[in-house]
Amino acid sequence: MSSFKDYKDFWSNTKTRVIDDRTLAVKAWRMLDQEGEDRDFVLGETRPWVIGFYDRKLPDTRWSAMMDLTLISGAPTQKQTAKPSVAPKEATIDDEGVYSLNYPFTAIDGKKDCTVGTQCSGWTLTGEYEVSTTQEGESSISVAVKVTPPKSFKFNLRHRFGVTWSLEYADSKIESFIAYY
Numbered sequence: 001m002s003s004f005k006d007y008k009d010f011w012s013n014t015k016t017r018v019i020d021d022r023t024l025a026v027k028a029w030r031m032l033d034q035e036g037e038d039r040d041f042v043l044g045e046t047r048p049w050v051i052g053f054y055d056r057k058l059p060d061t062r063w064s065a066m067m068d069l070t071l072i073s074g075a076p077t078q079k080q081t082a083k084p085s086v087a088p089k090e091a092t093i094d095d096e097g098v099y100s101l102n103y104p105f106t107a108i109d110g111k112k113d114c115t116v117g118t119q120c121s122g123w124t125l126t127g128e129y130e131v132s133t134t135q136e137g138e139s140s141i142s143v144a145v146k147v148t149p150p151k152s153f154k155f156n157l158r159h160r161f162g163v164t165w166s167l168e169y170a171d172s173k174i175e176s177f178i179a180y181y
Contacts, residue, residue: 010039011177014142016162018181022148024053026163026179029142032071032131039169043131043139044077046070049167051107053125053147056160062123064107069167071141075099075133097135104128110150122150125163 015027032041041047052063074091091101108125127145145163162180169175 010034010175013177013179016179016181019146024147024161024163024181025145026147027142027144028177028179029140032139032141038173039175041071041139041141041169043071043073043075043133047167047169049165051125051127051145051163051165053108053123053163054161061164062108062125064125067105067107069129069141070103071131071139072101073099073131073133073139074101075137075139077133098132100130100132102128102130107145110148122153124148 011028011030013026013028015025017025019025032043034040047069048066049069050064050066052061054061074093091099093099104126105128106124106126108123110122110124125145125147127143129141129143131139131141133139143165147163160180162178164176164178166174166176
């Protein structure tokens with residue numbers, strides 16, 4: 001990943017790949033501060049978000065339930081109103097003074113009462129997101145996702161397959177990210 005100072009943009013896809021012909025992996029990141037944009041995120045807040053995957057052969061996109069995206073890195077902040085709904089791993093501070101917290105999640109669980117026509121139908125979407133803050137106070141979020149199909153499914157990588165998420169950045173305003181293979 002490039003230096004925080006080198007790149008300020010909305011979501012950037014850093015890696016999309018298929019692992020062992022069975023799992024699609026996607027990783028993307030963004031800076032919390034978009035330098036005056038109304039899409040700035042504030043460290044210490046919680047944002048609602050959903051995540052899903054799509055395959056051109058499936059009748060619709062499979063979506064998670066609404067989840068909380070907790071923007072706490074462990075760094076000191078004046079706004080610490082968020083209380084994580086998912087227990088994060090322990091906050092770390094690396095040798096360069098970067099604070100970070102990881103939040104694991106299971107957005108779609110293919111093992112829970114999945115039948116044809118339900119949201120999961122044997123598919124699983126899991127991942128973790130990390131909120132980081134540098135010594136200079138610049139914060140970012142990275143999201144790493146894995147989508148695993150039912151055992152009977154074989155990826156047909158000649159057509160569109162991907163992951164998408166949407167989150168609220170202000171009241172009734174949503175931004176989305178999409179990555180496809």
